[in-house]
Amino acid sequence: xxxxxxxxxxxxxxxxxxxxxxxxxxxxxxxxxxxxxxxxxxxxxxxxxxxxxxxxxxxxxxxxxxxxxxxxxxxxxxxxxxxxxxxxxxxxxxxxxxxxxxxxxxxxxxxxxxxxxxxxxxxxxxxxxxxxxxxxxxxxxxxxxxxxxxxxxxxxxxxxxxxxxxxxxxxxxxxxxxxxxxxxxxxxxxxxxxxxxxxxxxxxxxxxxxxxxxxxxxxxxxxxxxxxxxxxxxxxxxxxxxxxxxxxxxxxxxxxxxxxxxxxxxxxxxxxxxxxxxxxxxxxxxxxxxxxxxxxxxxxxxxxxxxxxxxxxxxxxx
Numbered sequence: 001x002x003x004x005x006x007x008x009x010x011x012x013x014x015x016x017x018x019x020x021x022x023x024x025x026x027x028x029x030x031x032x033x034x035x036x037x038x039x040x041x042x043x044x045x046x047x048x049x050x051x052x053x054x055x056x057x058x059x060x061x062x063x064x065x066x067x068x069x070x071x072x073x074x075x076x077x078x079x080x081x082x083x084x085x086x087x088x089x090x091x092x093x094x095x096x097x098x099x100x101x102x103x104x105x106x107x108x109x110x111x112x113x114x115x116x117x118x119x120x121x122x123x124x125x126x127x128x129x130x131x132x133x134x135x136x137x138x139x140x141x142x143x144x145x146x147x148x149x150x151x152x153x154x155x156x157x158x159x160x161x162x163x164x165x166x167x168x169x170x171x172x173x174x175x176x177x178x179x180x181x182x183x184x185x186x187x188x189x190x191x192x193x194x195x196x197x198x199x200x201x202x203x204x205x206x207x208x209x210x211x212x213x214x215x216x217x218x219x220x221x222x223x224x225x226x227x228x229x230x231x232x233x234x235x236x237x238x239x240x241x242x243x244x245x246x247x248x249x250x251x252x253x254x255x256x257x258x259x260x261x262x263x264x265x266x267x268x269x270x271x272x273x274x275x276x277x278x279x280x281x282x283x284x285x286x287x288x289x290x291x292x293x294x295x296x297x298x299x300x301x302x303x304x305x306x307x308x309x310x311x312x313x314x315x316x317x318x
Contacts, residue, residue, distance in 0.1 A: 040075070044085055047071045054093035054124075061124035065117065083113040097123060133160040141178045147202045150178065169193045182209065 041049075049071045052064050068089070072082045090098050101119050103110045137157035142150040154175055158165060165171050172195055176188050179202060186205045192198040272281040278288040292299050295306040 041085070041088065044071055044075060047074050049085065049089060051089045051091045052094050053091045054097070058125045058129040061120070065120065079113045083109065083111070083116060086113065086116060130160050133157055134164075137161050138164070142180045142183075147183075147199070147206045151175075151199055154178065168195055171195050172198045175199075 048067055050064070050067070052061075055061055068086055072085065075081075077085065087098065098104055098116075098119075101111075134157075137154075137160055140150075140153060140157060145153070158171070158174075161174075165174060172193055175195070175198060176184055179187065183202055183205045187198060187201045190198075190201060192201060272283065274281050275286050277286040280288070287293065287297060290299070293301055293303050293306050295303045296308045298306070301307075
């Protein structure tokens, strides 16, 4: 039983469906590829597409461009669709500027989305602004900033560093140069060439440094507290000693005063106090005022009649 190949090639109905399926697959693929080109302004606006009316602040213009680029990435838009989207968002002064750009209104369109971005940046983000930002990037240092804040500013300004940062390694070395000394020495020795790993290492060293500083502060506070307690104790003891010394000194002075004001027999002539009643010099009660005997102090007689031949210690100067 032989078979005729030629006849089989002409009469093989089972070969037709695969070719039809392949053709249908390519038609579906072409349709799928054309879907992103379809305009969907409502979806674009829901994703964050906003109108732009113009500004004198280059930072605002840059932020708008970046925002629109993120929207286009989410929509997976083609360059042609991007161009239509972005032109539809221009309003007021910005739209007036755009229609004045040569070939902006050409039919069919001659300009592309890249042409728009180039013209837009030349208008709203001038070269002098970019030069200033480039200089700011070159002078950027951590200073009083935390690592996270320094990283944010570094990334924001690095977009102006074309020709300075050509790769991940250059990016790491430039970031290290701006770090504060104690952190820079700690991470530079690691020779990291992955920016995310470098940031992680710097954050770790910053955390360790904060913890050590906190411990030093606590030790210093505790030391001052102990020193202050010793000082207060010493001051109390000194005050107590000083008070005792003053008390002894006062007693000594009082003793000296008492001794000096008391007649000292056997040390020369004594000082006899003057009586306030009779005006004479004597000790004890005034016998003239009381009428007692000057010799013995008796109230029964006068001194001339005193039966006691020996005079007492009472001294009265007539």
